[in-house]
Amino acid sequence: MTQPEREPSSVHxxxxxxxxxxxxxxxxxxxxxxxxxxxxxELAQDALVAALEQWPGSGVPDNPxxxxxxxxxxxxxxxxxxxxxxxxxxxxxxxxxxTEGDDADLETAxxxxxxxxxxxxxxxTACHPVLSTPARVALTLRTLGGxxxxxxxxxxxxxxxxxxxxxxxxxxxxxxxxxxxxVPAGPERAARLASVLEVIYLIFNEGYAATAGDExxxxxxxxxxxxxxxxxxxxxPEEAEVHGLVALMEIQASRMRARTGPSGEPVPLLExxxxxxxxxxxxxxxxxxxxxxxxxxxxxxxxxxxxxAACHAQAATAEDTDWVQIVGLYELxxxxxxxxxxxxNRAVAVGMAFGPERGLAIVDAxxxxxxxxxxxxxxxxxxxxxxRLGRTAEAAAEFTRAAALTRNAPERRxxxxxxxxxxxxxx
Amino acid sequence: xxxxMMTTDDGSPQEPPSERLEAEMGAFIAEMSKAGVLLATxxxxxxxxxxxxxxxxxxxxxxxxxxSKETVVGFALVEVRSREEAIELSKRFWQIVGDxxxxxxxxxxxxxLPGQ
Numbered sequence: 001m002t003q004p005e006r007e008p009s010s011v012h013x014x015x016x017x018x019x020x021x022x023x024x025x026x027x028x029x030x031x032x033x034x035x036x037x038x039x040x041x042e043l044a045q046d047a048l049v050a051a052l053e054q055w056p057g058s059g060v061p062d063n064p065x066x067x068x069x070x071x072x073x074x075x076x077x078x079x080x081x082x083x084x085x086x087x088x089x090x091x092x093x094x095x096x097x098x099t100e101g102d103d104a105d106l107e108t109a110x111x112x113x114x115x116x117x118x119x120x121x122x123x124x125t126a127c128h129p130v131l132s133t134p135a136r137v138a139l140t141l142r143t144l145g146g147x148x149x150x151x152x153x154x155x156x157x158x159x160x161x162x163x164x165x166x167x168x169x170x171x172x173x174x175x176x177x178x179x180x181x182x183v184p185a186g187p188e189r190a191a192r193l194a195s196v197l198e199v200i201y202l203i204f205n206e207g208y209a210a211t212a213g214d215e216x217x218x219x220x221x222x223x224x225x226x227x228x229x230x231x232x233x234x235x236x237p238e239e240a241e242v243h244g245l246v247a248l249m250e251i252q253a254s255r256m257r258a259r260t261g262p263s264g265e266p267v268p269l270l271e272x273x274x275x276x277x278x279x280x281x282x283x284x285x286x287x288x289x290x291x292x293x294x295x296x297x298x299x300x301x302x303x304x305x306x307x308x309a310a311c312h313a314q315a316a317t318a319e320d321t322d323w324v325q326i327v328g329l330y331e332l333x334x335x336x337x338x339x340x341x342x343x344x345n346r347a348v349a350v351g352m353a354f355g356p357e358r359g360l361a362i363v364d365a366x367x368x369x370x371x372x373x374x375x376x377x378x379x380x381x382x383x384x385x386x387x388r389l390g391r392t393a394e395a396a397a398e399f400t401r402a403a404a405l406t407r408n409a410p411e412r413r414x415x416x417x418x419x420x421x422x423x424x425x426x427x
Numbered sequence: 428x429x430x431x432m433m434t435t436d437d438g439s440p441q442e443p444p445s446e447r448l449e450a451e452m453g454a455f456i457a458e459m460s461k462a463g464v465l466l467a468t469x470x471x472x473x474x475x476x477x478x479x480x481x482x483x484x485x486x487x488x489x490x491x492x493x494x495s496k497e498t499v500v501g502f503a504l505v506e507v508r509s510r511e512e513a514i515e516l517s518k519r520f521w522q523i524v525g526d527x528x529x530x531x532x533x534x535x536x537x538x539x540l541p542g543q
Contacts, residue, residue: 014515017512017514021515021516063522227463227506234460280466280467284466
């Protein structure tokens with residue numbers, strides 16, 4: 001006989017919701033006290049365990065976030081006192097411990113401005129370059145997203161123990177490297193911010209690319225990245241690239257409903273039903289782009305990519321797309337952040353604005369690019385340009401090559417179909 | 428998941444919100460934006476225009492309507508991970524506002540519609 005799986009109690013679901021809303025603030029505030037992100041996360045977890053033990057009996061307190069914060073901070077203060085007592089014994093120092101300082105720390109625990117400072121420190125520390133990229137991603141989702149290791153594992157198609165280990169190791173690395181819990185200043189800040197933005201966009205793309213795995217979990221990952229981006233935009237409103245990244249993600253997410261067909265096959269941008277685009281997200285994307293522009297300065301890579309996305313969003317139909325402007329933006333992007341993928345995209349835009357021949361010239365220069373060797377979009381783009389030039393046999397061969405490279409089954413079928421259609425045509 | 432959180436009222440005359448309440452509401456809205464959950468928010472006029480379609484005939488009537496028991500006066504569209512999160516946000520709202528009534532409804536996306 002099988003037992004039906006029991007629904008978690010409503011108190012547990014409430015605790016889960018409160019935890020997700022509050023845990024970043026709690027971890028951040030405690031981390032400032034103990035100057036150690038890993039330890040702060042464990043102390044916050046202790047508070048969660050206390051809630052799980054007490055709330056089902058006592059009921060959920062009126063201000064559950066403050067309750068968790070106080071418990072976590074009290075544990076942090078206890079820990080600090082214990083360590084100081086130990087230090088004092090060792091050093092045989094006679095003077096009294098300044099307990100007032102600790103209590104004052106407790107008082108400032110709920111000071112909103114202080115919390116925002118702490119949150120920004122948390123963002124920079126979790127995305128510290130001393131950590132590997134997967135470690136940064138896992139630690140960010142865990143401490144800033146409030147996700148469980150199981151949720152992170154499912155989103156990244158890996159085992160829970162792998163993620164748990166990754167997080168443990170990341171905390172240890174931060175402690176061993178003596179990474180201070182602070183917001184970097186001066187010339188270091190730009191590089192560190194780039195690392196933060198990279199992590200958030202990577203989380204977004206992991207969901208957006210959907211090369212494999214449960215589609216809805218991956219859509220959640222996109223929303224998680226968007227949420228992190230929106231939070232960061234309020235924490236660091238003076239950074240144009242943060243708004244650029246948010247704009248880019250909002251506009252890309254606006255196409256979520258239109259970008260897959262009924263059998264899960266990807267629908268290319270120009271063939272999407274624009275009526276299915278989410279106008280609210282497009283609007284928000286434009287607003288973020290305007291915030292970025294208002295800050296002035298030369299546009300960075302995220303602002304440029306967002307501006308390209310905005311060009312597409314502005315076109316009522318695919319035919320209305322302002323390709324000349326998009327080419328201009330890709331040229332700027334190729335100068336600020338050159339990469340073979342940017343070149344490939346520029347080739348597509350040039351092909352649309354000035355004809356397939358000129359687009360093909362750019363693609364042909366990329367054919368021997370090692371980093372694109374297994375990138376299915378290279379033969380796919382090349383096939384498209386060749387087909388438009390009437391070189392059908394070559395085009396069909398490119399689509400077949402692209403089909404062999406893609407990991408997405410519906411896309412593979414689509415590419416095979418295009419190859420077959422071209423093969424039937426007289427070339 | 429998106430939820431539309433609405434505040435309703437029964438149309439009885441109400442005192443305008445105090446300056447303190449308005450300031451607290453502003454802070455709450457800012458906090459929700461900072462938490463990355465607020466997509467849109469707004470207040471609604473008390474009356475409104477009602478449209479009824481019946482047997483191909485469309486009737487347009489201007490408010491206010493004494494017969495309507497409850498009418499939506501304000502809304503916040505939030506993007507959260509669960510209904511419980513929306514409820515938590517709503518609890519905070521009511522802790523600021525005091526007495527009143529509201530309703531939380533999920534806004535369906537493609538992922539929530541069966542057979543799509």
